[in-house]
Amino acid sequence: MDTVGAGGASRAFAALGLVLPPPPAPKGVYKPLVVIDRMVLVSGHGPLLPDGRLLKGRVGRDLDEQAGKEAARQVGLAILATLIAGLGSLDRIGRVVKVLGMVNATADFTRHPAVINGCSELFAAVWGADRGIGVRSAVGMACLPDDIPVEIEAAFELA
Amino acid sequence: MDTVGAGGASRAFAALGLVLPPPPAPKGVYKPLVVIDRMVLVSGHGPLLPDGRLLKGRVGRDLDEQAGKEAARQVGLAILATLIAGLGSLDRIGRVVKVLGMVNATADFTRHPAVINGCSELFAAVWGADRGIGVRSAVGMACLPDDIPVEIEAAFELA
Amino acid sequence: MDTVGAGGASRAFAALGLVLPPPPAPKGVYKPLVVIDRMVLVSGHGPLLPDGRLLKGRVGRDLDEQAGKEAARQVGLAILATLIAGLGSLDRIGRVVKVLGMVNATADFTRHPAVINGCSELFAAVWGADRGIGVRSAVGMACLPDDIPVEIEAAFELA
Numbered sequence: 001m002d003t004v005g006a007g008g009a010s011r012a013f014a015a016l017g018l019v020l021p022p023p024p025a026p027k028g029v030y031k032p033l034v035v036i037d038r039m040v041l042v043s044g045h046g047p048l049l050p051d052g053r054l055l056k057g058r059v060g061r062d063l064d065e066q067a068g069k070e071a072a073r074q075v076g077l078a079i080l081a082t083l084i085a086g087l088g089s090l091d092r093i094g095r096v097v098k099v100l101g102m103v104n105a106t107a108d109f110t111r112h113p114a115v116i117n118g119c120s121e122l123f124a125a126v127w128g129a130d131r132g133i134g135v136r137s138a139v140g141m142a143c144l145p146d147d148i149p150v151e152i153e154a155a156f157e158l159a
Numbered sequence: 160m161d162t163v164g165a166g167g168a169s170r171a172f173a174a175l176g177l178v179l180p181p182p183p184a185p186k187g188v189y190k191p192l193v194v195i196d197r198m199v200l201v202s203g204h205g206p207l208l209p210d211g212r213l214l215k216g217r218v219g220r221d222l223d224e225q226a227g228k229e230a231a232r233q234v235g236l237a238i239l240a241t242l243i244a245g246l247g248s249l250d251r252i253g254r255v256v257k258v259l260g261m262v263n264a265t266a267d268f269t270r271h272p273a274v275i276n277g278c279s280e281l282f283a284a285v286w287g288a289d290r291g292i293g294v295r296s297a298v299g300m301a302c303l304p305d306d307i308p309v310e311i312e313a314a315f316e317l318a
Numbered sequence: 319m320d321t322v323g324a325g326g327a328s329r330a331f332a333a334l335g336l337v338l339p340p341p342p343a344p345k346g347v348y349k350p351l352v353v354i355d356r357m358v359l360v361s362g363h364g365p366l367l368p369d370g371r372l373l374k375g376r377v378g379r380d381l382d383e384q385a386g387k388e389a390a391r392q393v394g395l396a397i398l399a400t401l402i403a404g405l406g407s408l409d410r411i412g413r414v415v416k417v418l419g420m421v422n423a424t425a426d427f428t429r430h431p432a433v434i435n436g437c438s439e440l441f442a443a444v445w446g447a448d449r450g451i452g453v454r455s456a457v458g459m460a461c462l463p464d465d466i467p468v469e470i471e472a473a474f475e476l477a
Binding site for chain 2: 041102104
């Protein structure tokens with residue numbers, strides 16, 4: 001049984017005591033969020049901080065696994081900010097459908113799933129261990145925009 | 160309000176005066192386009208030229224940012240050719256839902272969004288600044304088929 | 319006309335005489351498979367062997383094109399194992415919608431489509447040359463979890 005009831009996502013997030021960054025402005029010709037039928041798609045997000053700066057660097061060189069995981073959690077917070085800005089409330093989301101986690105990583109890095117868990121554990125805390133977890137791929141990129149360590153795109157289903 | 164009315168995508172494209180490549184033949188076991196319910200998905204496309212050749216090279220080494228952007232526009236033209244071949248007309252598309260822009264880039268490259276804008280600005284010119292723009296990720300790959308500089312896959316909604 | 323009739327996917331697979339690996343356990347905070355409306359999404363899968371080990375190494379350095387293709391077929395088998403574990407039977411799948419094939423490849427590798435064909439040819443043998451083939455992207459990654467040579471995520475439509 002799920003630990004977070006329907007409509008409880010906002011309360012669950014508030015209980016975490018985390019600070020959201022501002023909803024990120026697009027850095028190119030795209031929308032942060034699109035709703036199609038009952039699906040909500042969000043663009044690739046980076047680790048935006050509350051002061052508007054982005055975390056930077058390559059995992060395996062500039063960031064270790066734990067710092068990479070914290071960067072992925074920060075990406076998750078940026079996605080939450082986009083959902084709130086676009087839909088009004090995290091309670092509008094019924095469940096997480098899909099996460100594509102892309103890590104800016106050195107060629108010898110192999111712990112992408114542990115890094116992307118930083119985002120996935122946040123979503124599970126907000127929407128619960130069933131509805132907060134979807135399918136996922138976690139992979140290593142040659143480089144990312146602005147030299148961010150993690151970029152994540154995601155799909156959700158409306159409540 | 161949108162600058163391109165319903166059914167006006169073909170006219171908007173004609174007004175751009177651009178030349179389409181032939182619809183690309185699959186280079187493996189896949190279909191160029193699949194329609195599922197109201198969604199149209201297209202396979203990863205490369206920068207196919209009207210004479211059937213592909214642009215090649217790595218952005219940040221063989222192509223600068225502007226040449227990469229022109230390559231991304233050429234990928235967009237190849238996607239338009241696939242849509243016309245598969246659906247009969249660009250007017251069958253109601254809106255752009257999603258773009259995944261993958262740049263064959265050097266490790267220090269950070270301007271992926273500017274490159275992928277070459278495709279996104281084309282779509283916005285064809286379908287308008289609202290319906291022609293969806294969610295997007297722009298990321299850097301270690302390598303791409305045939306050493307193409309950009310590969311893009313996309314999702315659209317039928318009109 | 320399709321070579322594999324409705325309900326014939328299980329028989330077609332049995333006729334191939336291939337051995338499935340066990341359905342892979344998640345290596346992070348994600349589900350192997352999600353059903354949403356008539357779509358079935360599977361997480362990124364690696365080349366899991368029947369004995370539970372993963373194939374490892376980089377294509378273009380540790381694996382040649384043919385070994386990479388066999389790894390991609392093994393990824394396809396792992397996806398089939400997940401579908402059977404999650405849905406009960408391959409006959410529940412009506413068609414393949416999408417494949418995203420990610421190859422852990424050296425910077426000079428250019429034959430990603432030939433590698434990912436290892437998975438796509440398996441799907442075509444199971445569900446037939448029409449329903450077994452969807453859209454696809456095949457691209458090169460800087461690195462993958464556990465140094466696997468190929469990671470593939472896929473989308474299917476229920477029968």
